[in-house]
Amino acid sequence: MIALAMGRPDALLASTRAAPRPDEIDVATLARCAAQDPVAFRAFVARYERRVFALLSRLLGRGPHVEDLAQEAFLRAFRAFPRFDAAREARPSTWLLTIATRLALDAKRSRALVSLVPLAADAAVPIAAAAHVSAATDPEAEHGRRELGRAIARAAATLSDDQRAVFVLSEFHDLSHAEIARAVGSTEATVKTRLFRAREHMRARLRDGEERPDER
Amino acid sequence: MSDDWSAWEPEEPPDGFADRVAERARAEATQRTASGSLPPARPMRRWRAAGFAVALAAASAAALLLRGSSLPSASAGDAEAKNREEIILGPRAIAVLEPGARITWRGDHVTQARGNVFYRIEPGSTFSVETAAGDVTVKGTCFRVKVREETQMNGRDMKAGVLGAALGAAALVGVYEGKVALSQPKGGSVDITAGQSAVADSRGVRANGSLDDGNRAFADGSSGKDEPLLAANASLADSVKVYKTRLELIEEEKKKLEKDLAAAQDKLAAAEGGAQLGGAKKSEFDLGEDDWKQLAKQGQVKARYPCEPKPGDYGPKALDKMGLRPEDGKTITSAFAASQKRRWAVIRPLCAQALGGALDVADKIGEGACIAVVQTIANQKDSAGADEGIRRAAEIRAGLRPMPGPDEQINSVERMMLALTGEAKTIEGELTKSLGPDDAKRVIFGDDEGCWKNNGWGVGPRASGGPQN
Known part of the structure; x- marks a missing residue:
């Protein structure tokens, strides 16, 4: 169904033609969250907690601050729910990740978080090796995959905060350029540029094996 | 080589995270509601006892807010309380009705026909409580309105000043926080601050001392019922007002008829002249x-x-x-x-x-x-x-x-x-x-x-x- 918004459309009058996404929470629960129902909000947190932790830990590195900021992001969402505008937000997850991203960037800018991605003790594995280890099931290959993960984390740690945010939101959370631009407070053109450079930088660091223990 | 970043494992949420966040959200909502509903801490004053009773009522109303789904809440409606009843009136007001109280409300406007009602209004635009004896207007505060004797008078009568319907009705307003105005269309207006009360009845609007004084006077009827001679005089004065108001209404009706006649004559002239009625551009929502x-x-x-x-x-x-x-x-x-x-x-x-x-x-x-x-x-x-x-x-x-x-x-x-x-x-x-x-x-x-x-x-x-x- 296409909503032809004319004059002053209702805030939640959204185009709803698209099939419901199984990875998004249902409209009824969203409506209850908007009515500040804590039970529904618990369901909302349970649905999206992994995504928020994933985003924050990749943006800021692992540590107790991730849980603190995740909690703050959800509470901000709870407070903002009465104003949640389904007509503007393509997905609830995008809206929530936008809140979490801004929170993370603000935390970095205010220097509230000193340490970034914790550095691994072992050597990096070049990205070229990924094809050989990604489908691994044996312990050795699994070890290789962990090494690769650490290498990617270290490479990401060398990105600027804005580049890292753009990279993570695009590669891991499937946000469009427009959605990322809104999340980081930038333009789509800037997002495209940052994303291109971030990918190039990541590939170069991993391809050239720069992410080695002695170079950290 | 295709990019595969999935090996970068993120941190997982700890067990019970959703429960903890939901609990914090619940606590925050509770605190928000309570801080909005309970009067802020103030030095002890002489209306302390009454204030405490109001705080209890407000807390009760606040607790209702938290019950969420079981709450009677609507932007419009009417209620008559058999027992003490708490009602949320739209997004920013709570009313606690004592047994026998009766109200109707729409948006930020309440008509209180009778009884004893405590109101808690969140700051915002003007909120009004209309009674047969007078109107209360506020912008956010705690107050109580007691109306003695129900009347059949509706809002329109009140605004037009048809005071016959108000004969015998009296309203006491006690303020616990902030400031309210009590007024009658033709009986003046008085501002009431925290700890004070005022009364509106057939003799007009006037300050009535402290909350305790007001409650006592209202309970024994001294503010609304005078000795027989005074009552008779008041009744005569009100009758005069009623006649005056009727004459005013007739005058208004005459003006309306004159306006309708002029409009009809204009249309006739336009039609006879071949002019099209309603020459304005048709709205896209005016659908035939x-x-x-x-x-x-x-x-x-x-x-x-x-x-x-x-x-x-x-x-x-x-x-x-x-x-x-x-x-x-x-x-x-x-x-x-x-x-x-x-x-x-x-x-x-x-x-x-x-x-x-x-x-x-x-x-x-x-x-x-x-x-x-x-x-x-x-x-x-x-x-x-x-x-x-x-x-x-x-x-x-x-x-x-x-x-x-x-x-x-x-x-x-x-x-x-x-x-x-x-x-x-x-x-x-x-x-x-x-x-x-x-x-x-x-x-x-x-x-x-x-x-x-x-x-x-x-x-x-x-x-x-x-x-x-």
Whole structure:
């Protein structure tokens, strides 16, 4: 169904033609969250907690601050729910990740978080090796995959905060350029540029094996 | 080489994270409500005991806020309390009714017919409590209104100053926080601050000392009932006022008739001169049967309906600008209120059904969100059926299909669209009776005044079939 918004459309009058996404929470629960129902909000947190932790830990590195900021992001969402505008937000997850991203960037800018991605003790594995280890099931290959993960984390740690945010939101959370631009407070053109450079930088660091223990 | 970043494992949420966050959200909501409902800490004062009782009532009301789903809450309604009853009046007010109290409310306006009611108003625009004896206006505070003797007087009578209906009625207002104004249309006004009380009765409005003094005086009737001679004099004075008011009303009626006559003469002259009536550009929402046929072909519907009327809408200034009389404001806002009631009677159960039977949630999220919820759930369940509901609603409005009966089985989207798309014409018909056809059309389809919702939905034409023109 296409909503032809004319004059002053209702805030939640959204185009709803698209099939419901199984990875998004249902409209009824969203409506209850908007009515500040804590039970529904618990369901909302349970649905999206992994995504928020994933985003924050990749943006800021692992540590107790991730849980603190995740909690703050959800509470901000709870407070903002009465104003949640389904007509503007393509997905609830995008809206929530936008809140979490801004929170993370603000935390970095205010220097509230000193340490970034914790550095691994072992050597990096070049990205070229990924094809050989990604489908691994044996312990050795699994070890290789962990090494690769650490290498990617270290490479990401060398990105600027804005580049890292753009990279993570695009590669891991499937946000469009427009959605990322809104999340980081930038333009789509800037997002495209940052994303291109971030990918190039990541590939170069991993391809050239720069992410080695002695170079950290 | 394709990029594969998935080896970068993120941190997982710890066990119980969702529970902890939900609990914090609940606590925060509790704190928010409590801080808004309980009077802030103040030095002990002489009305301490009364204040404590009010704090208890407020806390009780605040606790109700937290109960969420079981809460009686609506932007309009009426209530008569058999026991102590707490009611949320729209988004910013709580009323605690003592047994026997009776109120009706709409938006930020309450009419208290009788009894003892405590109010807690969150800061915002003006909130008013109308009683037979006087009106209370506030911008956010705690106060109690006690009304003695119920009357049949309605708001219109009160505004017009028909005091006959108010004979014998008295209202005591006690303020626990902030400042309120107690007034009568022709009896003056008095500001009351925290810890003070005032009374309004047939002798006018006056300060009445402290809260305790006021309560005592009101309890033994000394403020509202005087000795027989005084009462007789007051009665005579009120009779004079009644006659004066009747004369004023007759004068107003005369003016109205003169205006109608002039308008009719103008129209006649225009028609005789071959001029077209209502030369203004037609609104895209002013839809006749032919317009609807076009929309039906395209699988579209359009709807224009008024927002919830607020006190002050269509005030004398705005009405004057539109060339309407001051008394037309009430006609218009009443028609809008009736429109909202009609729409909500249809949309509320559809919304609750979409939400699994949760009428309370439907009440909380309101009409706008409910429209989206009904649409979304219908689409999720049966997208083609929801689209068909749009097309059928357009065809019914075009006269290509009969209007289904209220008990006829049709899908929720069709039912909702029929409720929304018929409102502009229904209101136009109602207003035409009082304002005449041109003014009615201008009020509804003009852009002069008021808050309107203009919506449209389109799903495209059917691949084949459908009723013939």
